[in-house]
Amino acid sequence: MAILILKxxxxxxxxxxxxxxxxxxxxxxxxxxxxxxxxGVFTTEEQRRLWLEANGYFEPLYxxxxxxxxxxxxxxxxxxxxFRVPVSEILWPRLANTAILGVLAMxxxxxxxxxxxxxxxxxxxxxxxxxxxxxSIITTSVPEFASGIFxxxxxxxxxxxxxxxxxxxxxxxxxxxxxPVAVLVxxxxxxxxxMTRASMAEVMMTPYIRTAVLKGLPFxxxxxxxxxxxxxxxxxxxxxxxxxxxxxxxxxxxxxxxxKGFGTLLLEAALNGDIFVIEACTMxxxxxxxxxxxxxxxxxxxxxxxxxxx
Amino acid sequence: MMTExxxxxxxPPSVVRxxxxxxxxxKESPVAVIGTAIVVFWSLVAILAPLIxxxxxxxxxxxxxxxxxxxxxxxxxxxxxxxxxxxxLSRIIxxxxxxxxxxxxxxxxxxxxxxxxxxxxxxxxxxxxxxxSFVSNVILSFPVLILYILIITTIGPSxxxxxxxxxxxxxxxxxxxxxxxxLDLRNREYxxxxxxxxxxxxxxxxxEILPNARxxxxxxxxxxxxYVTITIGTLGFLGLGLPPPRPxxxxxxxxxxxxxxxxxxxAVFPCLAISSLVLGLNLLADGxxxxxxxx
Numbered sequence: 001m002a003i004l005i006l007k008x009x010x011x012x013x014x015x016x017x018x019x020x021x022x023x024x025x026x027x028x029x030x031x032x033x034x035x036x037x038x039x040g041v042f043t044t045e046e047q048r049r050l051w052l053e054a055n056g057y058f059e060p061l062y063x064x065x066x067x068x069x070x071x072x073x074x075x076x077x078x079x080x081x082x083f084r085v086p087v088s089e090i091l092w093p094r095l096a097n098t099a100i101l102g103v104l105a106m107x108x109x110x111x112x113x114x115x116x117x118x119x120x121x122x123x124x125x126x127x128x129x130x131x132x133x134x135x136s137i138i139t140t141s142v143p144e145f146a147s148g149i150f151x152x153x154x155x156x157x158x159x160x161x162x163x164x165x166x167x168x169x170x171x172x173x174x175x176x177x178x179x180p181v182a183v184l185v186x187x188x189x190x191x192x193x194x195m196t197r198a199s200m201a202e203v204m205m206t207p208y209i210r211t212a213v214l215k216g217l218p219f220x221x222x223x224x225x226x227x228x229x230x231x232x233x234x235x236x237x238x239x240x241x242x243x244x245x246x247x248x249x250x251x252x253x254x255x256x257x258x259x260k261g262f263g264t265l266l267l268e269a270a271l272n273g274d275i276f277v278i279e280a281c282t283m284x285x286x287x288x289x290x291x292x293x294x295x296x297x298x299x300x301x302x303x304x305x306x307x308x309x310x
Numbered sequence: 311m312m313t314e315x316x317x318x319x320x321x322p323p324s325v326v327r328x329x330x331x332x333x334x335x336x337k338e339s340p341v342a343v344i345g346t347a348i349v350v351f352w353s354l355v356a357i358l359a360p361l362i363x364x365x366x367x368x369x370x371x372x373x374x375x376x377x378x379x380x381x382x383x384x385x386x387x388x389x390x391x392x393x394x395x396x397x398x399l400s401r402i403i404x405x406x407x408x409x410x411x412x413x414x415x416x417x418x419x420x421x422x423x424x425x426x427x428x429x430x431x432x433x434x435x436x437x438x439x440x441x442x443s444f445v446s447n448v449i450l451s452f453p454v455l456i457l458y459i460l461i462i463t464t465i466g467p468s469x470x471x472x473x474x475x476x477x478x479x480x481x482x483x484x485x486x487x488x489x490x491x492x493l494d495l496r497n498r499e500y501x502x503x504x505x506x507x508x509x510x511x512x513x514x515x516x517x518e519i520l521p522n523a524r525x526x527x528x529x530x531x532x533x534x535x536x537y538v539t540i541t542i543g544t545l546g547f548l549g550l551g552l553p554p555p556r557p558x559x560x561x562x563x564x565x566x567x568x569x570x571x572x573x574x575x576x577a578v579f580p581c582l583a584i585s586s587l588v589l590g591l592n593l594l595a596d597g598x599x600x601x602x603x604x605x
Binding site for chain 1: 444447448451452453454455456459460461463464536540543544547548549550560563567570571574577578581582584585588589591592593596
């Protein structure tokens with residue numbers, strides 16, 4: 001088991017290394033454009049050259065990469081060219097805000113989609129199964145920005161029930177998070193529900209469930225005691241992998257509701273050419289995605305009774 | 311139906327007959343019929359755009375008009391106008407062209423690359439497989455929208471670059487699917503027969519394996535078309551899509567994002583358009599899957 005964990009962590013480190021190389025090459029291979037982005041368009045050739053020299057940009061590419069990577073690992077993420085403060089100072093509070101949004105979304109998403117998936121899968125082809133399938137197809141067809149607009153039209157413009165923005169200017173306000181969380185959940189729950197349903201339906205076809213039913217056990221007991229245990233292994237992985245999707249979703253949702261999270265930070269940085277912020281945001285996001293994937297892999301191995309370690 | 315089956319036993323069915331037969335199968339699933347109807351509807355709108363659009367999509371006539379407002383020189387703004395006074399219905403109609411050109415183009419390009427990668431990885435195995443699988447794992451580890459933002463900000467927003475970005479981001483996923491199918495098919499007798507005949511590896515991959523993997527791939531193409539449509543819309547919404555003034559549905563919403571609470575009609579109708587198209591594609595995919603499972 002320890003070997004397996006070490007192996008996974010090794011793979012993860014290797015992946016992060018390659019990702020960092022891609023990010024570095026994509027954003028910093030052209031040092032002239034880096035200088036323009038950092039110093040602004042209205043600078044002379046001479047000023048840019050001096051800046052590049054002072055910051056070691058005339059070193060060979062591989063040396064630049066290693067010193068960049070070393071900076072990253074030790075937490076020196078560079079300075080934002082827009083805010084003129086170290087990137088880490090703005091990144092962590094924004095990440096914390098996004099984490100709040102993400103955790104809330106997961107807290108709604110997980111029970112909802114597991115419940116619906118189990119209900120749909122335990123009687124395949126029944127009315128409840130079909131209804132749940134139709135709803136999940138419809139909700140996954142609506143892009144996040146569109147469902148956001150629909151929700152705003154209904155709950156903000158039509159019913160005046162909820163605030164339309166989530167700026168949190170007057171302190172933390174949970175009602176401002178209702179719509180953003182709803183958008184994330186609406187887009188994602190269909191997929192998790194379908195996966196849970198498939199897993200549940202597969203378990204319901206197995207001989208041991210038939211045995212339990214034929215033994216005369218109440219249907220409830222068959223589901224809760226026999227079916228759920230095995231049916232919920234696959235959804236575990238699916239849910240962990242949703243965190244990767246959520247990191248995309250929050251960008252749209254945060255822009256739509258003007259929420260000061262990591263997604264708006266990345267988007268603003270991308271539109272303003274604030275390259276050190278882009279680098280930091282990307283690396284953090286990929287790290288979260290790769291880490292959750294690693295946990296999903298390990299968790300699956302631990303949960304699956306067919307795989308045993310001696 | 312009967313005669314076709316009899317013919318099928320004596321001679322391999324032609325491509326035309328197979329297509330006719332699969333359209334016949336489509337009727338068996340109501341879900342697929344609805345999906346097809348929606349997709350055909352939007353395709354017709356895109357083709358007939360110059361004929362059915364009531365106004366020029368870029369003409370600025372009367373700003374902030376609510377739906378059903380009469381236009382100054384005859385006609386009505388059925389869905390209202392935007393902040394620059396452009397007719398929303400006309401922009402949606404012309405916008406369908408943008409979506410229905412770029413989404414299939416990008417999906418096709420991603421499939422070309424993904425299928426090649428998947429065939430090579432699954433059939434050749436060994437180091438080719440390891441390298442291709444590792445590359446796609448790395449690409450897939452990026453949250454997808456972040457990958458798009460990185461690519462588009464590096465190479466700039468344009469139609470071609472959207473296609474490139476979609477290809478780069480989707481090909482690994484397609485590769486995984488194709489690779490899985492190939493791993494299953496590569497040990498079949500007909501592959502062994504082709505190998506014994508001394509056919510080249512690419513002939514076997516493209517002419518023996520690929521046609522037999524098409525069932526699941528057709529379903530995936532529909533799903534992916536829907537997903538690419540969402541992606542193009544979302545990029546437009548984030549301001550990273552196709553440059554204005556070309557109308558595209560995501561871009562229309564992006565322009566008036568701040569005004570949406572005051573003038574919901576400006577945003578709601580383009581959103582309905584994109585959602586219905588994606589729904590059509592997803593229903594079609596679902597119907598096709600249902601039909602393929604039944605056989």
